[in-house]
Amino acid sequence: MTLTASVDLTIRDISRGAPGSTCSTQLLDAPWDVDARESGYGPGASMADAAPVTAPRQGEIPAEYREASAEELDRRIRAAKAELGERVVVLGHFYQRDEVVQHVDYVGDSFQLANAAKARTEAEAIIFCGVHFMAETADLLSAPEQAVILPNLAAGCSMADMADIDQVEEAWEQLMEVYGGEVDEDGIAEVIPVTYMNSSAALKGFCGRHGGIVCTSSNAATVLEWAFSRGRRVLFFPDQHLGRNTAKAMGIGLEQMPMWNPRQVLGGNSEQTLAEAKVILWNGFCSVHKRFTTAQIDRARAEHPGVRVIVHPECPMPVVDAADESGSTDHIRRAIEGAAEPTTFAIGTEINLVQRLAAEHPQHTIFCLDPVVCPCSTMYRIHPGYLAWALESLLRGEIINRITVTDDVAEPARLALERMLAAKPSSAAAARGADAAGR
Numbered sequence: 178m179t180l181t182a183s184v185d186l187t188i189r190d191i192s193r194g195a196p197g198s199t200c201s202t203q204l205l206d207a208p209w210d211v212d213a214r215e216s217g218y219g220p221g222a223s224m225a226d227a228a229p230v231t232a233p234r235q236g237e238i239p240a241e242y243r244e245a246s247a248e249e250l251d252r253r254i255r256a257a258k259a260e261l262g263e264r265v266v267v268l269g270h271f272y273q274r275d276e277v278v279q280h281v282d283y284v285g286d287s288f289q290l291a292n293a294a295k296a297r298t299e300a301e302a303i304i305f306c307g308v309h310f311m312a313e314t315a316d317l318l319s320a321p322e323q324a325v326i327l328p329n330l331a332a333g334c335s336m337a338d339m340a341d342i343d344q345v346e347e348a349w350e351q352l353m354e355v356y357g358g359e360v361d362e363d364g365i366a367e368v369i370p371v372t373y374m375n376s377s378a379a380l381k382g383f384c385g386r387h388g389g390i391v392c393t394s395s396n397a398a399t400v401l402e403w404a405f406s407r408g409r410r411v412l413f414f415p416d417q418h419l420g421r422n423t424a425k426a427m428g429i430g431l432e433q434m435p436m437w438n439p440r441q442v443l444g445g446n447s448e449q450t451l452a453e454a455k456v457i458l459w460n461g462f463c464s465v466h467k468r469f470t471t472a473q474i475d476r477a478r479a480e481h482p483g484v485r486v487i488v489h490p491e492c493p494m495p496v497v498d499a500a501d502e503s504g505s506t507d508h509i510r511r512a513i514e515g516a517a518e519p520t521t522f523a524i525g526t527e528i529n530l531v532q533r534l535a536a537e538h539p540q541h542t543i544f545c546l547d548p549v550v551c552p553c554s555t556m557y558r559i560h561p562g563y564l565a566w567a568l569e570s571l572l573r574g575e576i577i578n579r580i581t582v583t584d585d586v587a588e589p590a591r592l593a594l595e596r597m598l599a600a601k602p603s604s605a606a607a608a609r610g611a612d613a614a615g616r
């Protein structure tokens with residue numbers, strides 16, 4: 178990969194020109210400084226989200242990595258990768274900073290990257306430059322002897338953390354009391370659990386154990402159809418927006434989509450509301466995509482007549498409704514690549530991907546709908562210093578920050594993933610193009 182754009186440089190420019198205009202000027206701090214002083218997600222879009230007390234912390238890494246210049250880290254990463262050769266594969270999510278992406282073997286969304294890991298069976302180690310649930314998925318799909326490494330353990334995901342296994346087990350217990358746990362004579366269950374890929378392996382395992390399934394933002398409509406062929410309703414977690422946007426596009430009314438607040442009895446709903454529900458939406462969200470607004474779209478249309486607005490389905494429903502289209506990171510990338518004529522695109526997704534797309538496609542005008550540079554807090558925690566540390570540790574025969582999913586969780590989690598892979602879009606989903614809009 179070649180260096181195409183730098184959010185680091187953009188943040189510096191904005192900070193110099195208009196102090197306070199970034200989400201937080203602390204973004205410019207080295208992540209190890211943040212790790213040492215903060216227990217939350219750190220600066221960036223998730224700064225205000227409450228992190229669970231059990232969220233992993235990253236211990237201090239050796240000073241040689243903290244103190245090295247960017248040039249020295251680049252040189253050391255290249256040298257370590259060259260020496261390790263086929264023994265290691267480095268994966269980078271679309272939202273990762275370019276200072277890291279330039280060193281990865283594959284860049285993609287979480288599921289594409291997990292599959293890339295699966296395909297590289299000769300690699301002893303998979304270094305996942307993404308966040309915790311992605312490394313868990315790579316561990317689920319890779320061979321048992323392959324070690325999956327997350328360079329900074331503090332790189333979690335605030336959305337995934339909004340539904341933990343204890344809360345979901347408790348919600349399920351309450352729902353079973355309301356609905357009963359029986360299937361009818363046609364084999365139809367009262368409720369099917371569906372978890373977004375952006376969730377812990379424990380939740381994927383929960384779905385596997387309870388007749389449920391995983392979805393991505395690429396296949397959410399297909400997965401909901403799969404679930405409705407087996408159940409009267411769906412419990413969808415953790416992202417309310419992907420659930421609502423997908424179900425609405427399938428013709429389900431908002432009145433049939435109550436929210437489940439895990440801090441309230443019955444999620445804050447009456448038994449009557451739950452009886453009439455088709456999709457019960459967990460009260461989770463992505464703080465990156467929550468930042469996008471219809472006012473930003475109005476401004477883009479006023480300032481750039483003819484602009485094509487594409488947003489991610491993790492954005493709130495009014496934003497998705499006001500956009501020209503919605504789709505996954507991969508859908509956004511392909512839409513831009515497929516535009517034959519120079520086009521102006523306003524994009525509603527994470528800034529690192531938008532800046533990279535803009536640098537890679539100079540024939541188009543591409544900008545982020547949100548004028549404030551506010552990257553994903555946790556993706557941003559992966560710094561080249563951590564990558565250099567992970568690689569050079571491998572050279573020394575040491576595996577640091579290995580992410581493993583225990584067998585009791587892995588088995589049902591794989592079942593839920595296999596159900597997703599086997600689910601096929603119906604002609605209705607294909608006609609809606611709903612699955613073109615996914616992650």
Ligand code: SF4
Nearest residue numbers: 334335336463465553
């Ligand atoms: S962009 Fe949102 S969903 Fe993705 S890792 Fe960051 S907080 Fe989680």
